[in-house]
Amino acid sequence: MTEALCFALDGVLVHRTRSDAEILRDVFTSHAIEPTEARLATARASFRRAFDALEPEPYRQSMAAVVDAADSDTDPAELVATLREETYAATTVPGAARESLSGLAETSALAVIANGPREWQVGKLDRHGLTDSFDAVVASYDAGAHRPDTAPFDRLRERVSADEYVMVGDGDDVSGARAAGFVPIEYRTDGPDLWATIDALL
CATH class of the missing domain: 1.10.150 (DNA polymerase; domain 1)
Known part of the structure; x- marks a missing residue:
């Protein structure tokens, strides 16, 4: 799958x-x-x-x-x-995220769904050398609606073909993902380590 x-x-x-x-x-x-x-x-x-x-x-x-x-x-x-x-x-990327993404790319297509203008959001990935880590980046301005609307998730489906779609995020990310038929993984800053959890689940 x-x-x-x-x-x-x-x-x-x-x-x-x-x-x-x-x-x-x-x-x-x-x-x-x-x-x-x-x-x-x-x-x-x-x-x-x-x-x-x-x-x-x-x-x-x-x-x-x-x-x-x-x-x-x-x-x-x-x-x-x-x-x-x-x-x-004023942004940083956790070292654990870089390590985890490298491993996850071997088994899954990776994507970003972000609220905001595309150029501004992709620029953050460029800044940290992460753009090439992802198969697709969907910005809400591309889709014509912000999360939790399902439009950004639908646009992602158009860009990346898969049997199952998983969304890692919080708040509107989770509710929008669930409404769009994605499997949500909720991230909470006061919860367990995100990247260790993802590695364990996937």
Whole structure:
């Protein structure tokens, strides 16, 4: 029986070392914009509105809203570039994940299902040299809906043929996977070691 083993990206494969607020404060400061709480809130709200509606360039819309609120002449694209670099720099991949993926690739097709614009999410994999570890990467913007909608899972089925599909993630990942007919493996930061559990199960 062929198997496709799918992973959520943020919080499962790639872990954050700094909060969104810390990153945004550094981004604003580096462009001479005072990082007030109101501007942080503007950035988050503008991003969430655009992201939820699957509007193009949600990060640019977020930074443009901050530029307007601060009455700054900074090019929003420059803020986005800094935000992207600071966000990627604040990520890490557990050593156990790299070792486990190498072994799992010998027996299963590997894939990523991630919420977000494709370029931004694939960039995280590129940053850590993981892109070639996967047979497919599906971003919610590709599928026209964010998890827990089943559309990203359906798109993955179109990309990778298998008898059984397994999804490793948490929250919306698990509920969406179950609704799409995937076998869910729930990841909890306070639970047993994820990679040891996957190795034992598979």
